[in-house]
Amino acid sequence: MRTVSRGLPLLAGALAIAYPWLVPNYYLVYAGALTVMYAAMSTSWNLLGGFTGYVSLGHSAFFGLGAYGTGLLVVRLDVPWLVALPVSALLVTLFAAGVGIAAVRVRGASFVIVSIALVSMMNLVVQGWRSLTGGSTGLQVPSPFPGLHRGQTHLVFFYLFLVLLGVALLAWWQISRSRFGAGLRAIREDEDKAESLGVPTAAYKVAAFALSALFVALAGGLYALWFGSLDPIFVFSILIGSSMVLMSLLGGVRHLLGPLLGALIVAPAGEYFLIALGETQIHLTATGLVLVLVVLFMPEGILARFARRRAGPSIPDESADQRLQGVSS
């Protein structure tokens, strides 16, 4: 059992690295890169949503800001992309920490409202600030690899997103084993009790909020360099934010690999819809219905079901007599 649980992640990692060489065409490399991008984003969403239970529908604000930050640094200030990407992500993290101080003061439904309002505000600002951002016509970002053709660019970005996903997973895993993670979980279970037991809830929530914004902003920056053209209505759409929520919920927010599993299901399904049905709006309906079904019937996610079945009852099923024998021997 132990070797299996050790070997499985290694095998999955090797498969992920080999993926672009196993598929027959560049379209599938592109779809793979997109899926890995969503996986990285929902894993970082889960740094906040999974640990603290604060559901943010507005993480596309950080995605969009990361994308525009990177794009503007490259286009307007001629900063090399390798510098622009982390600088922009750090700026977004600082911004998120500032917003977080205000946003995490409210709980439950009010927090969700605030997160929706945040995206709408950013959308307004970017569309309104025409002289800097190009307004609703969008922003063109030059490719960081002008020598490569389109397919090779997909290949490079597949690996870049894979690295980001790895780092996000590592961060989640490290936090889940730390005192910080235990504090965040205490906030999810009962915030007032956690506070009274001495967990610095406000600081922890802001830290989780900013950290999860950092990885989403990095994904946004990579997206800007990858696609080369930014449309404010798309990057600040509430749909991107809700995809992160849907993927995480579907996979299971309490599990390291839950958001990744959700992304592996939802993102290819979305691409398939796009091919099968063309550019219609019906994919919104599909996303909406799946979200409704998940919330109604499976709010704990797929992994929670499997974990429960495999682990069995948490108290061992043995008689008092058997237990006494175990103690005496």
Place this chain on the structure above:
Amino acid sequence: MSLLAQGLALGVLTGGLYALLASGLSLYFGVMRVVMVAHPAFLFLAAYLTYTAHTVFGVDPFLALPVTVPLFFALGVAVQRLLIARLAPENVAMMSVLLTFGLALTIEGLLGTFYTGSYKSISMDYATRSLTVAGVHLPYDKIIAFLVAALTLGVLFAVLVKSRFGQALRATIQHREAARLVGIPTERVAGHGFGVGLATAAAGGTVLALITPFFPASHWVWIGKLMAVIVVGGLGSVTGAALAAVLLGVVEGVVLVTVDATWATMMFYVFLFLALLVRPQGFFGGRLAHRF
């Protein structure tokens, strides 16, 4: 000065409409403690149904109301009984937002598929002129919107205050367990409360169709605006929401004529954040927010 008067007058008229559009949200929050993100999507569903009635059958938009209002009442009851009531009670606040968010996406997708993504609008002859009082132009469509909103809200208040159903509904909002103890079937009342809330969306959608062009994604803007109205007004208070609606309508109107449209919309979010930071229970209503 006349510019300011213009902004003020338009603001009051629009504020009246906001009060109607937000009244349903207050009801949902009152009866179920649910933030119904899909309310604006239902508004535009009503707007599109009105549009169909107008273009296919050639009837006046307001003649669609006898059909859409009962239909939306039934939809509201169904949403509450079949979906919201099934959620686990310990996490209903978060999960209901996600659930209604899913509904909003579903409706938007259906509207986009059936009506395409392009702008639609209904223009009636009587709605295009404007009335001039003391140098202030008041467009007739805005006046009509205000009157319909005032009328609908008047009926809503009369029902809530005078009728037995209204008393049961208010009792359910104030204290669910106590209401059940005195024999009120709170489950059914909550369902009907949702129905009434969605019925206001039918009326509001018809008015919206008359005064503004719309497309399937229009509802996102309104989520922010209407949430700002009910949070500033105090979640769950219909009166507070009405006062906040007029206040925000006036602020929007004045900023619109003195600065620009971006800042006018931004004011809603500014007020939303201010309200959450300074007075999370809302500026009107306060601790008695759940009473009328």
